[in-house]
Amino acid sequence: xPKVFISYSWEDEAHxxxxxxxxxxxxxxxIDATLDQYDLTLxxxxxxxxxxxxxxxxxxxxICTPTYKKKADNRKGGVGYEGHIISEELFAKGxxxxxxxxxxxxxxxxxxxxxxxxxxxxxxxxxxYDENSFKDLVTTLWGAKSKxxxxxxxxxxxxxASSKTDVKETENEAISILGIxxxxxxxxxxxxxxxxxxxxxPFKLSKRPSRLWGQLFIASWNRPxxxxxxxxxxxxxxxxxxxxxxxxxxxEVRDYHRDTLKLCVDIANQKEAQILEQERxxxxxxxxxxxxxxxNVQNIADGIxx
Numbered sequence: 071x072p073k074v075f076i077s078y079s080w081e082d083e084a085h086x087x088x089x090x091x092x093x094x095x096x097x098x099x100x101i102d103a104t105l106d107q108y109d110l111t112l113x114x115x116x117x118x119x120x121x122x123x124x125x126x127x128x129x130x131x132x133i134c135t136p137t138y139k140k141k142a143d144n145r146k147g148g149v150g151y152e153g154h155i156i157s158e159e160l161f162a163k164g165x166x167x168x169x170x171x172x173x174x175x176x177x178x179x180x181x182x183x184x185x186x187x188x189x190x191x192x193x194x195x196x197x198x199y200d201e202n203s204f205k206d207l208v209t210t211l212w213g214a215k216s217k218x219x220x221x222x223x224x225x226x227x228x229x230x231a232s233s234k235t236d237v238k239e240t241e242n243e244a245i246s247i248l249g250i251x252x253x254x255x256x257x258x259x260x261x262x263x264x265x266x267x268x269x270x271x272p273f274k275l276s277k278r279p280s281r282l283w284g285q286l287f288i289a290s291w292n293r294p295x296x297x298x299x300x301x302x303x304x305x306x307x308x309x310x311x312x313x314x315x316x317x318x319x320x321x322e323v324r325d326y327h328r329d330t331l332k333l334c335v336d337i338a339n340q341k342e343a344q345i346l347e348q349e350r351x352x353x354x355x356x357x358x359x360x361x362x363x364x365x366n367v368q369n370i371a372d373g374i375x376x
Contacts (some may be wrong), residue, residue, distance in 0.1 A: 284308035
């Protein structure tokens with residue numbers, strides 16, 4: 071059962087009745103809706119009620135009007151306090167879909183608070199609002215929106231190179247070793263000098279790795295977490311979509327290097343994924359800080375009159 075909190079401004083009695091009526095309809099549709107008119111009793115602390123209700127809710131429905139926008143942007147009254155809580159959760163957790171604007175009066179420009187700018191909401195501003203809009207809201211709250219299952223690539227495209235979707239899926243796949251490129255294995259010198267019985271063996275990878283992946287693989291090969299007494303550090307390199315062991319034999323690959331190769335490939339995959347995820351999170355945090363800064367500037371600027 072989805073848990074919802076209704077945030078709205080106390081305006082005239084008609085507006086309060088409209089919000090209460092909307093809440094009743096949500097409850098009738100199996101949604102656990104929290105509204106101060108029902109759930110706030112004498113002696114309760116307003117700040118605690120707001121904080122707990124917003125934090126514990128799966129969704130927060132924000133009934134937007136020009137009055138709500140003015141109070142939220144100027145951080146006045148209960149609406150202003152709720153605005154602080156909502157803004158903090160938006161920027162700290164990035165949980166955008168939790169907060170759904172519902173336009174009751176006005177338009178997107180005149181009714182939505184600054185911290186909701188650009189968000190897709192539902193327009194229930196008409197006195198007899200569209201029933202489909204309400205059903206869309208209920209469907210969203212229940213998480214019941216769906217679209218057709220992804221089909222197969224059409225038969226008439228089988229002769230074409232991989233589509234953009236195929237390429238994207240390939241980019242996200244972990245790298246693996248497909249096998250030995252036998253026709254590119256070199257011939258040993260066999261002249262009696264040290265190491266003359268050794269030769270170069272290339273291995274085909276499932277895709278061309280990044281430079282970072284190559285560096286991680288070589289570092290793992292040179293110092294693997296487990297290896298045999300026949301391990302040869304310093305012989306591995308990565309060229310294009312190939313790993314090359316320069317200074318070994320096919321027998322050593324069979325008996326000793328195979329498991330180490332697989333282990334080092336797995337380590338490179340894991341470490342690259344960790345590093346890329348850390349970089350993504352860092353960029354995300356930087357973007358959130360930037361957005362928070364501009365919203366703070368906008369909020370203050372709105373209050374500066376010339």
